[in-house]
Amino acid sequence: MPSEVRAKFNPLIKPFLVVQIGFALAITIIGLPFALVWFLGAGRWWAQHYYDKLECHLNETTLRYRKGILVQVEKTIPLENIQDVTFLEGPLLRHFQLSTLKFETAGHSGPHSSEMKLTGIVDAHEFRNKIMAAREALKHRSSPTTNSATASSTVEFANSAADQVTSLQGIERRLDEIIALMKEKP
Numbered sequence: 001m002p003s004e005v006r007a008k009f010n011p012l013i014k015p016f017l018v019v020q021i022g023f024a025l026a027i028t029i030i031g032l033p034f035a036l037v038w039f040l041g042a043g044r045w046w047a048q049h050y051y052d053k054l055e056c057h058l059n060e061t062t063l064r065y066r067k068g069i070l071v072q073v074e075k076t077i078p079l080e081n082i083q084d085v086t087f088l089e090g091p092l093l094r095h096f097q098l099s100t101l102k103f104e105t106a107g108h109s110g111p112h113s114s115e116m117k118l119t120g121i122v123d124a125h126e127f128r129n130k131i132m133a134a135r136e137a138l139k140h141r142s143s144p145t146t147n148s149a150t151a152s153s154t155v156e157f158a159n160s161a162a163d164q165v166t167s168l169q170g171i172e173r174r175l176d177e178i179i180a181l182m183k184e185k186p
Contacts, residue, residue: 009121053068062079
């Protein structure tokens, strides 16, 4: 794998965001006027700026992504913490030829976890496979160190156990001598 892979985003995410947010605004009576302004141009402007800020980089040890306009979110996820990458695709996403990658990480579960989702990556299945392959490669790189450390600790344990057996045999001999002396005295 190259040292860093940069994900490309599908430009169809822009109309998808306009429709998704516009419909969310339109379903409420209070949001109806905002939905009108949204569909008349504010949504396209916002979606373009959102698209321009999207970034996602995968390297040998981390996945880093950035998104947002008013509130920018930048996350760096160590690959060893990624448990799974889920591929999501609903009817609206399929209509715009998009999909979402959802990242499940160690230590982030339950209702209080922050969701890590990326929508609109071009060829999301391939990018997901690259993430999983990089994670596996990282595990294999760290395995030999773990195995040699385990082997080293096993040898130390064996040496320690042998020393303990020798000490216990010496104690046993000494106790036998004490018992023999006690039997000789009336």
